[in-house]
Amino acid sequence: MLAIIGGSGFARLAGLGNARREVVRTPYGDPSCALTHGEFDGRPIVFLARHGYGHTIAPHEINYRANVWALRQVGVTQVVAVATVGGIRPDCVAGCLVVPDQLVDYTWGRRHTFFEGADQPVTHIDITWPYDAALRVQLLEAARRCGEPIIDGAVYGCTQGPRLETAAEIARLARDGCDLVGMTGMPEAGLAREAHLAYASLCVVANRAAGLGESRCGISMPDILAVLEATMGRVRTVLAEVARR
Numbered sequence: 001m002l003a004i005i006g007g008s009g010f011a012r013l014a015g016l017g018n019a020r021r022e023v024v025r026t027p028y029g030d031p032s033c034a035l036t037h038g039e040f041d042g043r044p045i046v047f048l049a050r051h052g053y054g055h056t057i058a059p060h061e062i063n064y065r066a067n068v069w070a071l072r073q074v075g076v077t078q079v080v081a082v083a084t085v086g087g088i089r090p091d092c093v094a095g096c097l098v099v100p101d102q103l104v105d106y107t108w109g110r111r112h113t114f115f116e117g118a119d120q121p122v123t124h125i126d127i128t129w130p131y132d133a134a135l136r137v138q139l140l141e142a143a144r145r146c147g148e149p150i151i152d153g154a155v156y157g158c159t160q161g162p163r164l165e166t167a168a169e170i171a172r173l174a175r176d177g178c179d180l181v182g183m184t185g186m187p188e189a190g191l192a193r194e195a196h197l198a199y200a201s202l203c204v205v206a207n208r209a210a211g212l213g214e215s216r217c218g219i220s221m222p223d224i225l226a227v228l229e230a231t232m233g234r235v236r237t238v239l240a241e242v243a244r245r
């Protein structure tokens with residue numbers, strides 16, 4: 001079964017048929033919200049709002065372990081994580097859709113593994129390629145069938161937030177090879193891998209990252225919201241096409 005994790009600007013999935021909510025408890029505490037089960041273009045899916053339905057949970061406060069565990073517990077095998085990002089690479093401009101293929105983690109202090117505690121063996125999962133190759137292709141092909149331009153491949157740099165970055169931090173991320181910057185890609189991707197879930201991300205570029213282009217002098221939240229508002233219909237179209245297959 002497919003799950004969609006919705007990020008900023010995407011706390012609800014319009015058009016979900018026969019929707020019902022399920023409160024799931026996990027050994028790691030409560031997920032961000034009740035899971036929404038429903039049918040998306042005929043196929044059963046599960047939706048989870050990463051920041052809660054009221055968008056009240058900051059990136060560093062999200063219980064990523066509970067979210068991933070809850071999805072696995074209800075039988076999810078594939079996760080498409082919708083994420084809002086800033087664009088660093090010149091072609092990653094506001095309104096672009098991007099399917100990243102790599103990730104650099106700059107977060108700290110987040111509970112980022114299921115393999116800890118006295119009863120757990122030390123386990124080092126392989127995350128050379130953090131996103132599931134087959135699910136990435138499903139996303140890219142769905143976008144192409146819908147006629148939605150989409151960028152195949154980018155390095156997602158995950159910062160701690162909730163503040164945005166300084167221009168110097170973005171310059172450093174660029175030197176590190178990051179093409180996108182967001183705040184929620186990790187530990188979500190690592191935990192999904194630990195839980196044996198196929199995980200891929202559909203990123204929506206909301207703004208040029210700090211110090212770049214129209215963000216040279218600052219980042220405007222109203223502009224970000226306007227971009228997200230204008231883009232979310234396209235995201236929904238692509239997700240419906242992924243669900244259809």
Ligand code: HPA
Binds near residue numbers: 208210
């Ligand atoms: N930085 C980090 N996260 C973001 C940004 C950004 O510029 N835009 C949207 N999410």
